Every structure is written in structure tokens, then in C-alpha cells.
Amino acid sequence: MSEIVVDGEPLPFVEGQTVAAALVAAGRVAWRTTRVGRRPRGVFCGIGVCFDCLVTLDGARGQRACLVPARPGMTVTTEEGDDE
Numbered sequence: 620m621s622e623i624v625v626d627g628e629p630l631p632f633v634e635g636q637t638v639a640a641a642l643v644a645a646g647r648v649a650w651r652t653t654r655v656g657r658r659p660r661g662v663f664c665g666i667g668v669c670f671d672c673l674v675t676l677d678g679a680r681g682q683r684a685c686l687v688p689a690r691p692g693m694t695v696t697t698e699e700g701d702d703e
């Protein structure tokens with residue numbers, strides 16, 4: 620099983636999973652907060668429409684975790700207070 624690195628911690632994933640699928644499979648339901656009210660967000664639509672699942676992937680902010688396949692060694696940084 621391969622691993623991505625989420626906020627500095629290794630997280631295993633199955634080939635073919637998106638970043639969001641890997642996070643949900645690990646029990647995470649939220650990985651960012653909204654700018655207003657700091658409300659938790661994770662996967663909502665799962666098809667790239669709602670932008671609730673934004674994360675920073677390999678330094679690129681505002682990426683939709685539900686659309687990007689996990690790759691070995693990919694760094695995932697959760698986002699605080701973003702409404703992008």
C-alpha cells in the first residue's frame with residue numbers, strides 16, 4: 620500500500636483512490652474550515668462541483684481533493700479559513 624503525507628503524517632491509500640477517498644477511508648470527515656465561522660468542510664458533492672473539499676497538494680493551494688488521484692509521496696496540507 621502506498622502513502623501520502625497529510626500535515627506531516629503518513630496516510631496509506633489504495634491505488635486509484637482520490638485524495639478525498641484516502642482521507643475519508645482513514646476516518647477524516649473534515650479537513651478545512653470556512654473563513655466565516657470556521658465551520659468544518661470535507662467531501663460534499665464528490666464530483667468537483669461544490670469546492671468544499673479544498674486542500675493544498677504539493678504546495679498548490681485550493682485543489683479539489685475529490686478530483687485528484689492520490690500519488691505516493693504527495694503532500695497534503697489542510698486549509699484553515701479558506702472559502703476559495
Ligand code: FES
Nearest residue numbers: 665667669670685
Ligand atoms: S466534494 Fe465537492 S468539489 Fe470536492
